[in-house]
Amino acid sequence: EAGVAQSPxxxxxxxxxxxxxxCNPISGHATLYWYQQILGQGPKLLIQFQNNGVVDDSxxxxxxxxxxxxKGVDSTLKIQPAKLEDSAVYLCASSNGRDVxxxxxxxxxxRLTVT
Amino acid sequence: xxxxxxxxxxLSVPEGENLVLNCSFTDSAIYNLQWFRQDPGKGLTSLLxxxxxxxxxxxxxxxxxxxxxxxxSTLYIAASQxxxxxxxxxxxxxxxxxxxxxxxxxxxxxx
Numbered sequence: 001e002a003g004v005a006q007s008p009x010x011x012x013x014x015x016x017x018x019x020x021x022x023c024n025p026i027s028g029h030a031t032l033y034w035y036q037q038i039l040g041q042g043p044k045l046l047i048q049f050q051n052n053g054v055v056d057d058s059x060x061x062x063x064x065x066x067x068x069x070x071k072g073v074d075s076t077l078k079i080q081p082a083k084l085e086d087s088a089v090y091l092c093a094s095s096n097g098r099d100v101x102x103x104x105x106x107x108x109x110x111r112l113t114v115t
Numbered sequence: 116x117x118x119x120x121x122x123x124x125x126l127s128v129p130e131g132e133n134l135v136l137n138c139s140f141t142d143s144a145i146y147n148l149q150w151f152r153q154d155p156g157k158g159l160t161s162l163l164x165x166x167x168x169x170x171x172x173x174x175x176x177x178x179x180x181x182x183x184x185x186x187x188s189t190l191y192i193a194a195s196q197x198x199x200x201x202x203x204x205x206x207x208x209x210x211x212x213x214x215x216x217x218x219x220x221x222x223x224x225x226x
Contacts, residue, residue, distance in 0.1 A: 004158075031212060033214075040218065041218055042119070042204055042206070042216030042217050042218050042219055043159070043204075043206075043214075043216050044216070045213055045214065045215075048212070048213065055212075056213060091158060091159065093159075095212060102146060102147060102208055102212045103149070103161065103164055104149075104161075104212075104214060105161070106151075106158045106159040106160075106161075107158055108157060108158040109157070109158045111156065
């Protein structure tokens with residue numbers, strides 16, 4: 001079984017530029033999550049999708065961040081315009097929603113540096 | 116609001132030592148608790164998942180316990196090896212399948 005795929009793995013941009021990250025979850029997983037992990041911190045949930053609908057986006061800075069999950073499979077997370085404090089690792093995770101354990105499987109992450 | 120705390124923030128031990136990492140959480144109404152490992156520049160690897168009805172889980176040299184009523188979990192690593200060096204994260208799931216993470220414990224095992 002293939003794991004969660006993310007791209008790019010690394011990205012360096014200047015502040016005020018825009019950037020997009022892509023995530024492909026494990027096949028058949030209905031729930032997809034985006035987390036932000038700032039250096040020295042634990043991951044923080046930004047947005048959770050169930051199929052292509054948003055379940056929780058309470059911690060997503062909606063003035064600059066947006067996310068979509070078309071057709072309930074792949075997802076993109078966009079930042080526009082980026083700020084210095086957006087430098088972090090962005091992790092995507094998925095779960096199948098039927099597993100009573102609700103176990104989440106994580107991708108390798110995208111490391112964003114904003115200069 | 117659920118908060119997760121991990122102690123210590125960093126730990127350095129000689130190879131072969133047994134060690135314990137601690138995790139505490141403020142809201143005992145959880146679905147499960149997970150321990151993850153994170154290597155530098157990498158994603159998260161799930162080590163152990165304990166359901167709210169369970170007391171402990173074991174995998175190889177790892178043993179995780181859960182005391183939901185007191186809001187505590189421990190990760191026990193037996194006979195530590197240099198390859199165990201990584202950051203260990205504790206996370207609890209309280210509702211809507213949302214994970215709340217601690218800041219992690221950075222473990223260094225010295226040869």
